[in-house]
Amino acid sequence: MNCKKAAVLIEKKLDHPKNLSLYERLYLKIHLLMCALCTSFFQKSAIISRALKKGYSQKETHDLDSQEKQAILDAVLRKT
Numbered sequence: 001m002n003c004k005k006a007a008v009l010i011e012k013k014l015d016h017p018k019n020l021s022l023y024e025r026l027y028l029k030i031h032l033l034m035c036a037l038c039t040s041f042f043q044k045s046a047i048i049s050r051a052l053k054k055g056y057s058q059k060e061t062h063d064l065d066s067q068e069k070q071a072i073l074d075a076v077l078r079k080t
């Protein structure tokens with residue numbers, strides 16, 4: 001299991017859920033069960049993604065969320 005790959009799959013799942021293969025969905029699900037860091041990244045990314053789709057895309061909020069998301073992503077990638 002690889003956090004870097006999981007992070008890519010998380011982004012893909014949020015942006016284009018239908019593009020995930022069965023294997024990719026399974027891989028991600030199992031990884032999230034085992035990895036608290038990626039679970040946290042996934043939850044925060046999902047919140048940000050939902051907020052953006054709802055139109056809460058004010059620059060200030062967006063920048064803050066992006067920074068937070070990037071910080072988590074960095075932590076995920078450092079771990080690998």
Ligand SMILES: [Zn+2]
Binds near residue numbers: 076
């Ligand atoms: Zn992970």
